[in-house]
Amino acid sequence: MAQLSDDCFAFGGPMMSVDEAVGIITSRVTAVGETERVALVEADGRILAHEVAAPLALPPFTNSAVDGYAVPASDLPRDKERALPVAGRVQAGASGPAAKSGHAVRVFTGAPMPEGTDTVFMQEDVRIDAAGQVVLPAGLKAGANVRPAGEDIPIGTIALKAGRHLRPQDIALAAAFGLTELDVTRRIRVAVFSTGDELAFPGTARGAAQLFDSNRFMLMAMLRRLGCEVSDLGILRDAREPLAAALKGVASRHDLILTTGGVSTGEEDHVKAGVESAGSLVLWRMAIKPGRPVAMGIIGGTPFIGLPGNPVASFVTFVHVVRPTVLALSGAVPAPFVPMPVRAAFAYRKKSGRREYVRATLRRAEDGVLEALKFPREGAGLLSSLVDTDGLVELDETVTKVEPGGRVGFLAYANLL
Numbered sequence: 001m002a003q004l005s006d007d008c009f010a011f012g013g014p015m016m017s018v019d020e021a022v023g024i025i026t027s028r029v030t031a032v033g034e035t036e037r038v039a040l041v042e043a044d045g046r047i048l049a050h051e052v053a054a055p056l057a058l059p060p061f062t063n064s065a066v067d068g069y070a071v072p073a074s075d076l077p078r079d080k081e082r083a084l085p086v087a088g089r090v091q092a093g094a095s096g097p098a099a100k101s102g103h104a105v106r107v108f109t110g111a112p113m114p115e116g117t118d119t120v121f122m123q124e125d126v127r128i129d130a131a132g133q134v135v136l137p138a139g140l141k142a143g144a145n146v147r148p149a150g151e152d153i154p155i156g157t158i159a160l161k162a163g164r165h166l167r168p169q170d171i172a173l174a175a176a177f178g179l180t181e182l183d184v185t186r187r188i189r190v191a192v193f194s195t196g197d198e199l200a201f202p203g204t205a206r207g208a209a210q211l212f213d214s215n216r217f218m219l220m221a222m223l224r225r226l227g228c229e230v231s232d233l234g235i236l237r238d239a240r241e242p243l244a245a246a247l248k249g250v251a252s253r254h255d256l257i258l259t260t261g262g263v264s265t266g267e268e269d270h271v272k273a274g275v276e277s278a279g280s281l282v283l284w285r286m287a288i289k290p291g292r293p294v295a296m297g298i299i300g301g302t303p304f305i306g307l308p309g310n311p312v313a314s315f316v317t318f319v320h321v322v323r324p325t326v327l328a329l330s331g332a333v334p335a336p337f338v339p340m341p342v343r344a345a346f347a348y349r350k351k352s353g354r355r356e357y358v359r360a361t362l363r364r365a366e367d368g369v370l371e372a373l374k375f376p377r378e379g380a381g382l383l384s385s386l387v388d389t390d391g392l393v394e395l396d397e398t399v400t401k402v403e404p405g406g407r408v409g410f411l412a413y414a415n416l417l
Ligand code: AMP
Pocket: 194, 195, 196, 198, 199, 211, 212, 213, 214, 215, 216, 260, 261, 262, 263, 264, 308, 309, 310, 311, 381
């Protein structure tokens, strides 16, 4: 288990930008370091622990890229078509005889190139004459329609780097090398609590002044998408000592403790006090909307993150604080989000000096350009605003207004989770 020092999240500045937050997390959170070997079918979404160097060239042997006729370059017709007798036939998976000089060999896609040949005429480009010879058109370049051994990946190349978040195509590559298993970092164990006297468990009776706890389910689902092993620890009531005891109690079994709610600076915000008595805590006043503040702490060497209670703030801060923490714990090399440029179909004003995320839907305008449509309302408590939109328009610290028709960067939810 990665042990962090109590001052790991200490931060000097008055307001912290999103980039500073990610920078601190990436540089100060140490990876858990334990790895496990999993079958390829289990490897999707996991973090690769060690680099994979190609044990085999891809393709492993030179082969035909098409169904057709293989010839040596010396037999290529230069200015006018030429008829050659066909001798031999090689299917994919078979190996054929060496080519006879002055003859073509019938070959199929994926078949090894017959010895002595280096160029393939596509079957669509030839005809068979009355004598059964293949008539080859002039003008084909030597080496055409052939896939040389190693053209995809030469043997020994570092094909997959350590820290990579494995995708289906990466797994295909491992299989193409003949591997059956990959070493991945072990799943990050995360303890999740909601906090608040007003929360009721879905499925139980709800008091008149209560609402059903929804954040915990959103956060657990987001964590699972990051490959975490999640402990659902229910709801903590707004009381300092039981809260402190519960947090302390789970620290040793988890790599990260995550809570939602109770971290503003109101007198009923008990998470702050609870974490302070269980370990150490700093409130990160992040220059982000929706979102601030986020509580960062260490309890018994285990990192603690207290997200805001408002669902949209909770969602956005998860993406920018929890996600990088989980990735750092799992030894993943973080890939920065790349917003897609789209046209704004809305007007918006914001303060400079903070990053804002505007919930938006994409649509294709009549001129074919992709446009972002802002969700009509802005409250950080509106779950419908997350449900009914496709992603977030990211407005940088320097931006103060958006005009309809202007260009903005869009981050699809699918890329954030
Ligand atoms: P807090 O951060 O505790 O001050 O909560 C801010 C707002 O978010 C309040 O309206 C809470 O009722 C709401 N809230 C807090 N936790 C949750 C939760 N787990 N699910 C849904 N809403 C929540």
